[in-house]
Amino acid sequence: MPDPIYLDYAATTPVDAAVLEAMMPYFRENFGNPSSIHRWGRNAEKAIEQSRRDIAAVLDCEPNEIIFTSCGTESDNLGLRGAAVAQREAGRGNHLITTAIEHHAVLHTAVQLRDHYGFDLTILPVDEHGRVRLSDVEAAIRPDTTLISVMYANNEIGTIQPIAEIAAIARARNIITHTDAVQAASQLDANVKRLGADMLALGAHKFYGPKGVGALYVRKGTPMIPAQTGGGHERGRRAGTSNVPYIVGMAAALKLVAERRETDNARYRQLRDKLIAALTQIPDSRLTGHPEYRLPNHSSFVFRGIDGNELLMRLDLEGLAASSGSACKTGDPEPSEVITALGYERDWALGSLRLTVGRPTTEVEVERAVEVVTRVVGGMK
Ligand SMILES: Cc1ncc(COP(=O)(O)O)c(C=O)c1O
Numbered sequence: 001m002p003d004p005i006y007l008d009y010a011a012t013t014p015v016d017a018a019v020l021e022a023m024m025p026y027f028r029e030n031f032g033n034p035s036s037i038h039r040w041g042r043n044a045e046k047a048i049e050q051s052r053r054d055i056a057a058v059l060d061c062e063p064n065e066i067i068f069t070s071c072g073t074e075s076d077n078l079g080l081r082g083a084a085v086a087q088r089e090a091g092r093g094n095h096l097i098t099t100a101i102e103h104h105a106v107l108h109t110a111v112q113l114r115d116h117y118g119f120d121l122t123i124l125p126v127d128e129h130g131r132v133r134l135s136d137v138e139a140a141i142r143p144d145t146t147l148i149s150v151m152y153a154n155n156e157i158g159t160i161q162p163i164a165e166i167a168a169i170a171r172a173r174n175i176i177t178h179t180d181a182v183q184a185a186s187q188l189d190a191n192v193k194r195l196g197a198d199m200l201a202l203g204a205h206k207f208y209g210p211k212g213v214g215a216l217y218v219r220k221g222t223p224m225i226p227a228q229t230g231g232g233h234e235r236g237r238r239a240g241t242s243n244v245p246y247i248v249g250m251a252a253a254l255k256l257v258a259e260r261r262e263t264d265n266a267r268y269r270q271l272r273d274k275l276i277a278a279l280t281q282i283p284d285s286r287l288t289g290h291p292e293y294r295l296p297n298h299s300s301f302v303f304r305g306i307d308g309n310e311l312l313m314r315l316d317l318e319g320l321a322a323s324s325g326s327a328c329k330t331g332d333p334e335p336s337e338v339i340t341a342l343g344y345e346r347d348w349a350l351g352s353l354r355l356t357v358g359r360p361t362t363e364v365e366v367e368r369a370v371e372v373v374t375r376v377v378g379g380m381k
Helices: 017-026 039-059 072-089 104-117 134-140 163-172 244-279 308-317 337-341 363-380
Strands: 066-069 095-099 120-124 145-149 176-180 199-203 214-218 285-287 298-303 352-356
Touching (some): 066 072, 072 104, 072 199, 104 120, 120 134, 134 163, 244 363, 308 352, 308 363
Parallel strands (some): 095 120, 145 176
Antiparallel strands (some): 199 214
């Protein structure tokens, strides 16, 4: 049996060798608690603050606008809950806006804010390619709207949203914008000045950093209460002893991603376009997501009359690791909410497949993946 092929880089990525090397000293030699006064503590703190500066340089913001968290999910939770509650306490309003295609880290947080914290929530629809319409954003805004959360790029269908335009609409009305950039940061420009968002969430394991660490950019002056209380870490916004080696790893990984962006993306596009060209030849198949505004490494499809979970299992038996949308939902027999939001009927929506390429992906792997998917889907008809 040939070597297995991993085409699920949107689910997670391997830690880059240089990133792992940068992390290692902070497990043993420099193991100090950055809150301690002594030299062990100071060494650890120095590493944290250098990492903060490195991440701020990529995002084009001030280092003290970065809050370290435990993952992308926590960053989304902190951004939404922290700002929504603080805005309400400041008497600014009680209405939040998000979209139907957000990752559950945002969508379930927004729904909890509605169902348990008494906020009003508008969930915007998307067009057939998964893009939010600016006219819908404008129409949903009320005098008491305080926060709009729209993801930068979607994990299931790769569609990129017009964040700068949405942020401009929001800013003109004094509304805060949060964007979930957990998928986008591995490939797209995450310059917060150009994007204009007030908050931006990152998770390191999507860009060749370690799992279990994330960051939230919060523009200076954005009201926020902490979601996790305790000590005064992260300037009182996120309590808990800092995960020094992982933070060092995240900063190293983000720097690398920014340096390699152009070359990596050009290669990803070429591989991705091969997958799209070949797999849309399969009868009763469609590309999901936007043909143009999509992540360079991302291809996603629906096959009519196919059970997506069964397809994944069959592909796995053939040595091909793929996904049918968000990894968190694998095993869920209901069609994906994201694919349904695009307007697909159940017999199409159940048969979704996501293939995402990464740094280690080769042409040969892509060619083999095309052969395997075409054969397996054909055999399931
Ligand atoms: C768009 C998006 N947001 C948030 C998350 C959650 O990130 P994490 O796994 O770091 O908690 C993911 C992970 O799948 C994602 O793709």
